[in-house]
Amino acid sequence: MEKNNLKAWLYLLPSILFLGVFMVYPLIDVFIYSFEEGYNSASGIFFGVGTYNYSYILRDPYFLQAVKNTFILVIITVPLSTAFALLISVALSSVKKLRELFETIFFLPYVTNTLAVGLVFMILFKSTPYSDGLMNVILGVFGMSPIDFIDGPYWAKMLVLSVYTVWVVLPFKILILTSALASVNRTYYDAAMVDGTPKWRIFTKITLPMISPTLFYLIITGFIGAFKAYSDAVALFGTNLNVAEMNTIVGYIYDMLYGNSGGYPSFASAAAIVLFVIVLTITCINLLVSKKHVHY
Amino acid sequence: MKIVLENLTKKFPSRNKKEKTDVIAVNDFTFEIPDGKLIGLLGPSGCGKSTALNLLCGLLEPTSGKIYFGDDDVTNLPAQQRGVGFVFQNYALYPHLTVKDNIMFPLQNLKGDKKLTKDEMQKRALEAAKLVQIDGLMERKPSELSGGQQQRVAIARALVKMPRVLLMDEPLSNLDARLRLQTREEIRRIQSETKITTVFVTHDQEEAMSISDLIIVMDAGTIQQIGSPQDVYDDPVNLFVAKFLGTPPINVFEGEVRGGKLYIGNEDIMDISGPSDGKVHVAIRPEGFDPDEKGRFSCHMGRVEVMGRDISVVCFNDNCENENVRAIISGENLPEVPKTGDVRFNVKPNKVFIFEHETKTRIPFDAV
Numbered sequence: 001m002e003k004n005n006l007k008a009w010l011y012l013l014p015s016i017l018f019l020g021v022f023m024v025y026p027l028i029d030v031f032i033y034s035f036e037e038g039y040n041s042a043s044g045i046f047f048g049v050g051t052y053n054y055s056y057i058l059r060d061p062y063f064l065q066a067v068k069n070t071f072i073l074v075i076i077t078v079p080l081s082t083a084f085a086l087l088i089s090v091a092l093s094s095v096k097k098l099r100e101l102f103e104t105i106f107f108l109p110y111v112t113n114t115l116a117v118g119l120v121f122m123i124l125f126k127s128t129p130y131s132d133g134l135m136n137v138i139l140g141v142f143g144m145s146p147i148d149f150i151d152g153p154y155w156a157k158m159l160v161l162s163v164y165t166v167w168v169v170l171p172f173k174i175l176i177l178t179s180a181l182a183s184v185n186r187t188y189y190d191a192a193m194v195d196g197t198p199k200w201r202i203f204t205k206i207t208l209p210m211i212s213p214t215l216f217y218l219i220i221t222g223f224i225g226a227f228k229a230y231s232d233a234v235a236l237f238g239t240n241l242n243v244a245e246m247n248t249i250v251g252y253i254y255d256m257l258y259g260n261s262g263g264y265p266s267f268a269s270a271a272a273i274v275l276f277v278i279v280l281t282i283t284c285i286n287l288l289v290s291k292k293h294v295h296y
Numbered sequence: 297m298k299i300v301l302e303n304l305t306k307k308f309p310s311r312n313k314k315e316k317t318d319v320i321a322v323n324d325f326t327f328e329i330p331d332g333k334l335i336g337l338l339g340p341s342g343c344g345k346s347t348a349l350n351l352l353c354g355l356l357e358p359t360s361g362k363i364y365f366g367d368d369d370v371t372n373l374p375a376q377q378r379g380v381g382f383v384f385q386n387y388a389l390y391p392h393l394t395v396k397d398n399i400m401f402p403l404q405n406l407k408g409d410k411k412l413t414k415d416e417m418q419k420r421a422l423e424a425a426k427l428v429q430i431d432g433l434m435e436r437k438p439s440e441l442s443g444g445q446q447q448r449v450a451i452a453r454a455l456v457k458m459p460r461v462l463l464m465d466e467p468l469s470n471l472d473a474r475l476r477l478q479t480r481e482e483i484r485r486i487q488s489e490t491k492i493t494t495v496f497v498t499h500d501q502e503e504a505m506s507i508s509d510l511i512i513v514m515d516a517g518t519i520q521q522i523g524s525p526q527d528v529y530d531d532p533v534n535l536f537v538a539k540f541l542g543t544p545p546i547n548v549f550e551g552e553v554r555g556g557k558l559y560i561g562n563e564d565i566m567d568i569s570g571p572s573d574g575k576v577h578v579a580i581r582p583e584g585f586d587p588d589e590k591g592r593f594s595c596h597m598g599r600v601e602v603m604g605r606d607i608s609v610v611c612f613n614d615n616c617e618n619e620n621v622r623a624i625i626s627g628e629n630l631p632e633v634p635k636t637g638d639v640r641f642n643v644k645p646n647k648v649f650i651f652e653h654e655t656k657t658r659i660p661f662d663a664v
Contacts, residue, residue: 064587185386186386187384187386187388188388188390190355190375190382190384190388191354191382191384191388192401193374193375193376194353194354194355194374194375194376194380194381194382195376195401195402195405195453195457196376196377196402196405197401197405198405198407199377201404201405205390205401206390209390209392212392286474
């Protein structure tokens, strides 16, 4: 028994080592930095210990903007993308012809580079001296005046970012959901059919409960992913996100470390801890809710 | 509700690209199932019996032919409008619903003037649950039930909407041996109480024989024989039916009819009249042997298996098509069976069947 125990630890060692060095140690470090005022990573000195870093970032308008942006993004994109993914997967699993073709089309964004997709969105939405962008041309057809989606009003920029985010996260969710739908035992549907169950009732009473574990997994990872949004905003609005009012929390952390206003690891750490607390809280709420509604 | 099938046929397109012959799962079924009976649809696996059941239920559409429930033509009705109850092989209980909700599920689908109030639903569900004796388990989830209990819930769910016809696909195959015995009695009881015409599919001949009013033996998509279990057992129309029914299985020998005598090898085991001379298959039920020192049929002695009341004599004969010859005799006759060497039997004429050598159909004969 003792020997086996040793063996088990030996097998676990590589991952424990890597996780410890690259995950646990930095995590603790970040936590400590967040309480060290004016820490300088080059010299390794700081002025004192306290909550100044937190009170600074919580009063920093850029940080508050970033938090606001992130929350709006999360609230819009997580439900939307999950709902769309569910809709599309249900549609996909009910078509027989050309199913593989559709699956490929819906899965394409997953294998496409974020920045390349961002470029495509720029072409769709950005006004240049030569054209107003495809989106504005379409709007023009309906008699609406052109809107600058990239450098224009806040809501327009948020709209583009949301659409983009939904589109980028959709394929993964569709993939997971289609396989979840396919794994529901056919005889449940046969049984429901023999009993004359209407289609909508089959969906709500059988399909949804059956795939609810997968659905909640997607919602939880969706929340976490959306809270960590950054590259999407960069792809659309460039690196100067504070000026564009489109910064996210992760973007703020990055800026504090390396950006134009960079060199403030203490502020970055405090922001990172705030983000961590937010994500942790939301995930815990999610798990509590899912315990009530997930059936396995 | 009687069920009438007319030339019912189901073909599946061939998946084999080189050979484009359709697979005929159900071939030209024509028969009538009388009202209120328990019918066993019996056959080896892959013979099309589940397909036949799915056609009755409406989950599959027939290629041709007609299905009537009573006088209604239901051939083109979808499953939900046929008013059938179906018990699936794996029960298909919804795992996220309690027993009560599972049983009430079909009732909650009813619409229009058939719609029930909540109290009525509860009442009907409880009645169905009482019938299958699971009324104490209404708040459990299916995963908290044993296999037999799940089976009962599935039956209750099928019965609660008062179906015209109850269909069961291998209802006992997921149960262990003891529970199987118990549950088949239960199915018999429930069927006689509700008097709903019930068709169940099975590959287990013992199961079908023990509880059915009528058995339908099928093989390779075609009906071989329909009749009461005892009739089919005593009077099989062909070698397949004779071999399929009965445990231990019937003993089959290469034989010959020559000059009014039935030969196995060079022993004439019986004097018969009727069939003309020629090669035949001779099938003798295990209980058709009488050990007798002067018996006309001899086998090389193998071993004796004591099974309590009866004993089973396992012996060998060169002309036997089975692995060995198995004779079931009463324990009192044990002293007449030698331990080694040859064992001699007389055969009981009503336990001997003769089948045509090529077509394997039954040849009637009279013992002389």
